[in-house]
Amino acid sequence: MNPRGDILHGDVLIEGNRIAKVGGVFTEADEVIDASGLTLLPGLVQSHVHLCQTLFRNVADDLELLDWLRQRIWPLEAAHDEESLRWSARLGLAELIQGGTTCILDMATVRHTHIVFEEAARAGIRATIGKAMMDASPDSAPRALREETRASLDESVALCRTWHRAEEERLRYAFSPRFVLSCTEELLKEVARLASEHDTLIHSHASENRREVELVRQKTGQGNVQYLHRLGLTGSRVCLAHCIWLDDAEMNLLKDTDTKVLHCPSANLKLGSGIARVPEMLERGIGVSIGADGAPCNNNLDIFLEMRLASLIQKPRRGPTAMPAEVVLRMATVEGARALGLADQIGSIEPGKKADLILLDLHRLHNSPGNSIYSQIVYSAKATDVQTVVIDGRVVMRDRALQTLDEEEITAKCAETQRRLLNSV
Ligand SMILES: [Zn+2]
Numbered sequence: 001m002n003p004r005g006d007i008l009h010g011d012v013l014i015e016g017n018r019i020a021k022v023g024g025v026f027t028e029a030d031e032v033i034d035a036s037g038l039t040l041l042p043g044l045v046q047s048h049v050h051l052c053q054t055l056f057r058n059v060a061d062d063l064e065l066l067d068w069l070r071q072r073i074w075p076l077e078a079a080h081d082e083e084s085l086r087w088s089a090r091l092g093l094a095e096l097i098q099g100g101t102t103c104i105l106d107m108a109t110v111r112h113t114h115i116v117f118e119e120a121a122r123a124g125i126r127a128t129i130g131k132a133m134m135d136a137s138p139d140s141a142p143r144a145l146r147e148e149t150r151a152s153l154d155e156s157v158a159l160c161r162t163w164h165r166a167e168e169e170r171l172r173y174a175f176s177p178r179f180v181l182s183c184t185e186e187l188l189k190e191v192a193r194l195a196s197e198h199d200t201l202i203h204s205h206a207s208e209n210r211r212e213v214e215l216v217r218q219k220t221g222q223g224n225v226q227y228l229h230r231l232g233l234t235g236s237r238v239c240l241a242h243c244i245w246l247d248d249a250e251m252n253l254l255k256d257t258d259t260k261v262l263h264c265p266s267a268n269l270k271l272g273s274g275i276a277r278v279p280e281m282l283e284r285g286i287g288v289s290i291g292a293d294g295a296p297c298n299n300n301l302d303i304f305l306e307m308r309l310a311s312l313i314q315k316p317r318r319g320p321t322a323m324p325a326e327v328v329l330r331m332a333t334v335e336g337a338r339a340l341g342l343a344d345q346i347g348s349i350e351p352g353k354k355a356d357l358i359l360l361d362l363h364r365l366h367n368s369p370g371n372s373i374y375s376q377i378v379y380s381a382k383a384t385d386v387q388t389v390v391i392d393g394r395v396v397m398r399d400r401a402l403q404t405l406d407e408e409e410i411t412a413k414c415a416e417t418q419r420r421l422l423n424s425v
Contacts, residue, residue, distance in 0.1 A: 001042050001347060010022070014357075017168070019357075033359075035359050037363060039361075039362050039373065039377075043100065044103075044303045045346070046096065046105070046301070046336070047291045048293055049096070049104050049301060051089040054092035054301070056296040059418070060073060060296040060297070064272050064273075065212060072296065074140070074141050074145055075425045076425060077110070077145060078144035080112065082112050082115050085109070085116065086119060091411075093405065094123070095300070097125060097391075097397055098400070098402060099383030102346075102356040102357075104127050105201070106129045109145070110145045113131035114159065116129050117162075121170075124391050125170075126170050126171075127171055128173070129172075130176030132176055134152070141182070157194060160194075160198050160200060164198060174195075174239070175200055175202050179208075181215055181216065185231065189231050192231060202233060204239070205240070207225065207243050209274075210274070224246075229257065236259070236341070238260065240261060241262040241264060242262070242263075242264060242267075242273065243261045244274040244277075251280065251284060255286050261289075264290070264291050265310045275314070278310065279318050279322045287335055287339055289339040292306055304381055304382055305383075329374055329377055333348065335347075355390055356390065356392065366380055366382065367382075384400075
């Protein structure tokens with residue numbers, strides 16, 4: 001995934017949390033991981049997830065976006081306490097790491113965001129996280145998710161001061177207005193200013209659903225992206241999930257401002273939202289990366305499924321040559337890194353970059369025999385082919401065994417906690 005697209009045979013030397021040398025034979029090391037016969041990839045990047053929702057997996061199916069939010073997701077998010085949020089995040093993190101995702105951009109819920117940071121710190125993942133901001137929640141949103149504008153901004157700034165660049169910069173903050181319909185104009189303008197002042201990303205959703213876009217037009221008199229642009233919410237630090245229902249002028253606006261698009265194909269299909277015009281975005285030079293979104297609209301957090309779908313869903317509309325495997329793998333690595341403003345730190349295996357690496361076994365029945373390594377990874381590999389995961393120079397999964405998280409405890413606790421939460425809504 002370096003700019004030349006080199007595919008090398010050889011060793012990688014890690015010093016501390018960085019890659020020191022690539023491609024030779026290095027015999028001097030404190031610890032040697034034997035990767036014979038395996039494929040080393042840069043850690044995969046998911047630029048749009050919601051760890052707070054993992055506990056709602058399989059309880060919010062077959063609904064369209066606004067009903068899904070009102071009837072299921074908002075009441076469940078409102079019911080979260082610190083304990084349930086902790087298990088929700090831990091479950092998501094375990095699944096992500098086990099599937100080779102080493103870096104995420106996460107939107108938390110309105111309350112208790114420090115818990116998600118604590119869990120990301122403990123799991124060892126690289127994460128940019130933000131509290132969801134909802135100061136103009138529609139009446140249908142539960143009371144526990146409604147907040148005053150000033151309180152929402154103050155809490156976000158306090159979280160940013162505590163967590164931005166924590167854990168040797170492995171954790172970072174992102175101001176995260178949920179979407180235009182849940183935020184006042186005053187809040188959105190202030191977010192643009194604060195993100196620039198604190199040098200953080202801005203993470204939001206835009207133009208996911210046709211009804212949402214109509215409501216935004218009723219509220220603002222403008223298209224969704226045009227409205228965000230007027231308030232200063234476009235630019236290279238702005239990451240917008242979905243961007244399905246854009247007109248060409250809005251697409252050009254994203255290109256001209258270097259605003260990043262976060263593509264979530266499974267969620268877009270499952271909520272019946274539509275198919276984002278990703279090939280058209282890439283032709284314009286818009287940065288597009290990939291995420292699984294939340295577990296209740298997917299229902300996995302598996303980037304291998306997302307890569308495969310990101311390619312396949314475009315082929316009926318644009319022909320079989322659309323979205324080739326190499327392009328998709330770049331979206332899940334270097335483009336994800338670029339969206340997060342980390343292109344000089346992660347996304348490829350190059351000396352000087354952070355040691356975020358995964359080992360894949362591409363000699364299984366379902367991915368053999370190999371010819372094009374890109375086809376193998378994008379079209380036939382599965383998350384369970386990931387053997388070992390290193391993040392920031394630390395082994396967090398070794399031969400499929402999680403090193404920082406207890407898989408059995410998580411599945412047992414999450415079943416119990418999900419029951420408790422469902423009984424309370
Ligand atoms: Zn989302």
